[in-house]
Amino acid sequence: MDRADTAVNGEDVRRVVTLTIDVLRDAAPEAWEAKAGTLDWTCWETLEHLADDLFTYAARFGLAKPPMSAVLPFRTSSDRSGGPANVIFVERASGPEGLLTILEACGGLLASVLRTAPSTTVAYHVFGPSDPEGFAAMAVVETLVHTHDITQGLNREWSPPRELCERVLKKLFPHVAIDGDVWEILLWATGRTALPGRPRLTEWRWYGTLGA
Template sequence: MRSADAAVDGEDVRRVVALAIDALRHADPQAWEAKAGTLEWTCWETLEHLADDLFTYAARFGLTEPPMSAVSPFRTSSDRSGGPANVIFVDRAAGTEGLMIVLEACGGLLASVLRTASSATVAYHVFGRSDPEGFAAMAVVETLVHTHDIAQGLNLEWSPPREVCERVVKKLFPHVSIDGDAWEVLLWATGRTALRDRPRLTEWRWYGTQGA
């Protein structure tokens, strides 16, 4: 277990992706068209979106000079009106095991790219340019909270390690105090739930430029 002050890196991405796959792999294959938590996307679409996030984060740091004002010019599309606009889609014929393969591949790709990226490199994100640690933390947050969304839709339990939750809250949500369970605080900070003394957020963002 890492300390609460340890940097977030590609190995954290690999770890939480592996935990997410373990939690989701054995869900009923017929349940994946259910809505993912409070999202308008299905569980299948939400996992595709998560894989797409990890892939497009990796693509930024595959460039000698990462983009500073926009994402890479991949052509995105959506399978249906209201669905996520992605680069990455999973062959439906591959079933849910195909989903897990694509998610693991995209997470592994990002972990590998972050391991070789210079800590001085920054790349574009809509919430502000960030360094490899910032993108690692973003990827961890995306994985944690979207696995939460999907697990809700599939009626599964999902309880990630608190120490990694604490580290990404400190990295990306410096305005948020951790005065309780770090996982519950992260869910509150990303608009998923209310806390006893804090109403549920209707708007939220992270601050990836911290430390960049």
């Protein structure tokens, strides 16, 4: 496989975060308490979780030698039983605009860190250690699919760039056959939907480990 087919970087993260903000902006404030797609979280909680992902990915590469056996020892908590356990929470009084501002800030932070981190740096992830490019691809997938979850709850249309979907599919899901619309296949690969001949997955993962 040509490496250019799977290359992902911080600017891709910044781009997809910007697209997410564009599609979610102007949603009614009360709509954010709706359930996010098939998740047990609200739309608000899901976007907080996404911001938290981007922030904690960035924090790994703030270290000269990221840990290889565990995540950073941030204290995490949940706002309610069953809600996501995060480091990042958004002041509720700031409303959806504040929520989107925090997402943009965390996405920009990750994009900046990935741009300056040595390409040989490797950091821990529960699915296996990976380099800055691997974490860029993970961040893109997290943003793509959680935006799908949120737009399901907000009743909005989300149709991300197919070429970006294809690159992250090839990079993180090499075991998945790409034989149709790459966005629909990415949703299937992340347990969001069923496809003809492909029942909805109840367990799934990506493969970001170097050399995998």
